[in-house]
Amino acid sequence: MGKLPMKQLIYTFKDISIDAIIEKHIELLKNQNQPQWTITNFDKVTCDSSFVAKIETVEGANKPLPKKQILYKKYAFFIHRLIQRCKSNREGNFTRFNSQILQTVLGHVYIDMLKTLETLGIIKVSSSYIPSIQARLIELNPNLPTVSEMKYSSYIEEYSDKMQQELKKYEQIQIQKIKSEMGDKLYDNFTKSLKILKLSHREEAEDYRNRHHFISLKSKEYFTYIINEYDKGNFNILSIDSNLRIYSILTQSPRIFKNFLNIKFSIDIHNSHPLLFNKLIIERYNINDNILHILYNNLSNIDNSYCSVSKQVCNLLINNGIRKEKIANIPNDIWEYIYNTSKGIFWDDFTRLDEFKRLLRSDIKVTLFREVFYSKTLTTKGKDFAKSFKKKYPSVYKLVKESKREDRTFLANQMMRIESDIFRSTLIKLYAKRFKVLTIHDAIVVLDTKVNDQCTPELVQSIIEKEYQRVGLFPNVSVDYYSTENVVKELKQEEQDIKEINQLIDSFEVIAKDESHPRCQTCRDIINELEDGTSEIYINHATNEFVWHKIFN
DNA sequence: CCCTACTCCATGGTTCGTAC
DNA sequence: GTACGAACCATGGAGTAGGG
Numbered sequence: 001m002g003k004l005p006m007k008q009l010i011y012t013f014k015d016i017s018i019d020a021i022i023e024k025h026i027e028l029l030k031n032q033n034q035p036q037w038t039i040t041n042f043d044k045v046t047c048d049s050s051f052v053a054k055i056e057t058v059e060g061a062n063k064p065l066p067k068k069q070i071l072y073k074k075y076a077f078f079i080h081r082l083i084q085r086c087k088s089n090r091e092g093n094f095t096r097f098n099s100q101i102l103q104t105v106l107g108h109v110y111i112d113m114l115k116t117l118e119t120l121g122i123i124k125v126s127s128s129y130i131p132s133i134q135a136r137l138i139e140l141n142p143n144l145p146t147v148s149e150m151k152y153s154s155y156i157e158e159y160s161d162k163m164q165q166e167l168k169k170y171e172q173i174q175i176q177k178i179k180s181e182m183g184d185k186l187y188d189n190f191t192k193s194l195k196i197l198k199l200s201h202r203e204e205a206e207d208y209r210n211r212h213h214f215i216s217l218k219s220k221e222y223f224t225y226i227i228n229e230y231d232k233g234n235f236n237i238l239s240i241d242s243n244l245r246i247y248s249i250l251t252q253s254p255r256i257f258k259n260f261l262n263i264k265f266s267i268d269i270h271n272s273h274p275l276l277f278n279k280l281i282i283e284r285y286n287i288n289d290n291i292l293h294i295l296y297n298n299l300s301n302i303d304n305s306y307c308s309v310s311k312q313v314c315n316l317l318i319n320n321g322i323r324k325e326k327i328a329n330i331p332n333d334i335w336e337y338i339y340n341t342s343k344g345i346f347w348d349d350f351t352r353l354d355e356f357k358r359l360l361r362s363d364i365k366v367t368l369f370r371e372v373f374y375s376k377t378l379t380t381k382g383k384d385f386a387k388s389f390k391k392k393y394p395s396v397y398k399l400v401k402e403s404k405r406e407d408r409t410f411l412a413n414q415m416m417r418i419e420s421d422i423f424r425s426t427l428i429k430l431y432a433k434r435f436k437v438l439t440i441h442d443a444i445v446v447l448d449t450k451v452n453d454q455c456t457p458e459l460v461q462s463i464i465e466k467e468y469q470r471v472g473l474f475p476n477v478s479v480d481y482y483s484t485e486n487v488v489k490e491l492k493q494e495e496q497d498i499k500e501i502n503q504l505i506d507s508f509e510v511i512a513k514d515e516s517h518p519r520c521q522t523c524r525d526i527i528n529e530l531e532d533g534t535s536e537i538y539i540n541h542a543t544n545e546f547v548w549h550k551i552f553n
Numbered sequence: 554c555c556c557t558a559c560t561c562c563a564t565g566g567t568t569c570g571t572a573c
Numbered sequence: 574g575t576a577c578g579a580a581c582c583a584t585g586g587a588g589t590a591g592g593g
Contacts, residue, residue, distance in 0.1 A: 067579070099560065107581060111561080135559080222590060239557065245593090247557060252591055273555095273593070366554080369593075374554035412555040416593080441556090441593055557592080568581075573574105 010153055011083035014145040016122065018075045022068055025075075025116040029066075066109055074106050077159035078113060082123070086140040094139040101166045105159060114138075181240040186424065189431040190237060193438050194248055196447050199230035201260040204484045208256065211491055213498065226253050230261075243416035244424065251440050256490070259482045264448040267460050270344030270476040272442035273373060273415045277396070278338055280414075282472050284399055285330050289472065294320045296474040299343050310335040331395040344476025349392065351542060355384060358547050360540055372400060374412040416441075422467045429463050430455070497539045504537065504546060505530065 012018075085095040102110045117123045122144060126137040179187045199205060205227055214220040229249055238247040258266065269275065282292070294317055302312045310332035317327055340346045347364065350356055356364055364385075371386040378401050380386040390397040403411045423439050430437045430444070435455045438445045444464065446455050457479040468475045508523040517523075526548065529535040540547050 070580080104582085108562095109580090216590095218590065226591095241556060243556075245556070247592085251557080251593095254591075365593085368554095370554040372554090376554070409555070416556070419593090555593080558590085560588085561586105563586090564584085566582085566584105568579105570579085571577090573576085 009084075009148045010151055010156060011080045011087075011146055011148045012076075013079065013083075013122070014147045016120070016144070018072055018079070021075055021079075021116060021120060021122075022071050024120055025066075025071060025112060026068075028116055028119060029112060071109070073155040073159070074109065075113065076153070077156045078106065078110075080156055081160075081163070082138070082140060083146050087146075093142050094137050096135040096137055099135055101163065104166050105163045175236075178237050178240050181244065182237075182246070186428060186431070187237070190246065190248075190427065190438070193436040193447060194235040194237070194250075195233075196262070196436050196449055197235060197250065197438065198233065198262050199227065199260055200262040200448075201484050202227070202230070204487060205230075205257070205260040208260075208487055208491065212256075213494060223254060226257065241416075243413055244420040245416055245441055246420070246439060248438065250438055250445065256487060258445075258480075259484055259487045261482070262448040263482050264446045264452055264455070265457055266440075266443050266445045266480050266482070267457060267464060267477050268443040268480060269464070270478060271341050271346035272419065272475075273369070274346045275341040275344075275473060275475055276415045276418050277373070277400075277411075278341060278473055279418055279471055280399060280403060281334060281338065281396065285334060287330070287472075291317060291322055291327065292472055292474075294322070295338065296342060296469075299339070299474070302339060304339070304345075308332065308336075309339050313339065333393045334395050337393050337396045342474045342476065344478075350385075350388070353388060355388065357543050357545070358540070360538070360547075361542060372397070373415070374409075376404075376408045378404065418471065422464075422471065425470075426464055426467045429467075430460065493541075500539065501537050501546070 082095065086093050089095055099110075106113065114123070114125055118125055122141055124139040124141070126139070182190070209220065209223050209227065212223075214223065226249075229252075235249045238249070238252070240246055253261075281287070295313060298316055302309060302316070313335040314327060318324060337346075340349070347361065350364055350368070351361055359367065367385045368389065371380075371383040372389045375383070375386065380390055386397075400411065403414070419442060423441070423444070426444060427437065427439060433455070435452050436447045436449050437452075437455070437460075438447070444460055446452055446460060461477055461479070464477060465475060505527070508527055511517045511519055512523040512527055514520055526535070530537065535548060537546055537548050539545070
């Protein structure tokens with residue numbers, strides 16, 4: 001059955017005809033298709049004056065010209081929608097469009113349409129957007145008078161329907177996908193907890209934004225965006241990935257944000273992914289539950305400071321009635337690895353190594369993931385970290401390599417899969433007790449709310465431990481509390497650091513001016529790089545040293 | 554390195570309308 | 574009926590933000 005024609009209020013510009021816009025559109029496109037005079041040796045640009053621009057004629061784009069009839073309909077619809085949305089926006093004369101939907105509704109010309117409207121001074125499209133969250137802002141020129149008329153337009157209706165459908169599809173698909181992957185019950189409970197989450201220290205968050213030294217403007221913008229998102233409230237699950245990890249506003253928030261939220265405490269797993277790797281080790285070396293049980297129960301009796309850990313483990317197992325031949329095939333470094341990860345001290349050995357002292361602890365983690373666990377190449381060539389890992393844990397390294405032979409991303413995904421599996425069942429157990437909890441991939445976050453009075457760190461910890469034991473692992477957890485005092489401390493530390501770094505730079509500048517000083521040139525080089533933004537100086541608090549750090553792009 | 558999300562851009566294949 | 578090209582659609586790479 002056909003739809004009855006319905007009159008609706010349709011907006012247009014008073015003084016600009018759609019035909020004129022189309023003319024401009026075609027003109028711009030023709031220009032693009034013309035051979036272009038342009039600099040062709042951009043790749044050879046240097047910072048000094050030796051660069052000579054080579055200007056050549058290159059072939060223009062080969063975009064086909066769209067049909068005017070179709071363009072007319074698209075513009076009529078888009079302009080109507082644009083004015084309508086800007087007018088109904090209480091915050092101002094602007095709006096945003098989901099570009100995926102725009103592209104589906106209008107086709108690829110939508111980019112050219114926006115450009116044309118911008119060239120004509122009708123709209124202003126901001127260059128900034130927030131990846132994954134917020135589309136570009138489209139601002140309508142406030143000086144252009146608009147008119148509206150009640151009429152029926154088949155094509156505007158057509159495109160409106162299409163857009164409506166896309167929007168609905170977009171939302172429904174998201175929710176359905178998430179529900180089917182999580183199961184209705186887990187979805188409902190998680191969502192209920194999310195609704196309770198709130199930014200209880202908004203002012204402090206803003207204060208932090210104003211005082212913190214962000215690494216880039218984008219980073220600061222992002223921070224602002226997250227604050228605004230918390231203001232909106234009514235959070236939903238953003239997505240579930242193929243490894244069943246749950247994404248929400250919490251997983252999107254910068255770490256410092258935990259201090260501004262209504263969080264009672266969180267429980268984090270130490271060296272989470274390295275610990276999970278034990279599951280592959282246990283399978284590969286056929287280590288049975290009995291052995292693991294003995295080992296995990298005696299972690300505190302093993303002293304890694306005076307004699308080889310593996311020797312102690314072997315003795316321990318034999319003393320507990322394990323036959324020698326049962327563990328004969330298990331290399332020493334495997335025992336050491338299981339011990340270190342289960343005790344949560346895996347990173348310590350690496351941070352102590354001289355060659356990594358210049359790295360921040362967080363950088364060491366990233367490097368280890370990049371070079372060892374999740375690296376795509378199977379050799380240690382050019383990878384300092386992988387080399388020292390291989391030296392310390394040769395058998396573990398071999399197993400990492402083996403697991404990547406067929407599919408280079410297998411290990412990364414497998415780890416996340418195991419992790420999400422453990423945390424999902426932990427959540428289910430906690431929800432069964434009616435607690436309001438959330439997760440950030442390798443941590444359980446307990447909200448600060450009345451129903452969580454009985455939800456103690458000890459209880460959560462025991463549930464987490466049980467879930468890990470189900471897959472043969474024993475985690476070392478930490479309980480973290482959050483408060484705005486942490487933030488004050490951090491800001492203070494940051495200010496202090498900046499002061500010290502500035503003093504250091506000042507001293508460099510003095511030397512740089514003194515040609516007779518032996519380090520004059522070095523200081524000049526450092527100052528130049530700092531000014532260029534190709535390097536930075538920070539203080540490594542683990543070693544209490546200044547670190548001059550190159551920024552690679 | 555892995556995962557998420559989004560934009561922009563290029564490309565290649567399919568569908569559909571129109572001219573002959 | 575065939576041929577052609579515009580329009581549409583899907584896909585993948587690069588880039589950027591966040592998390593591990």
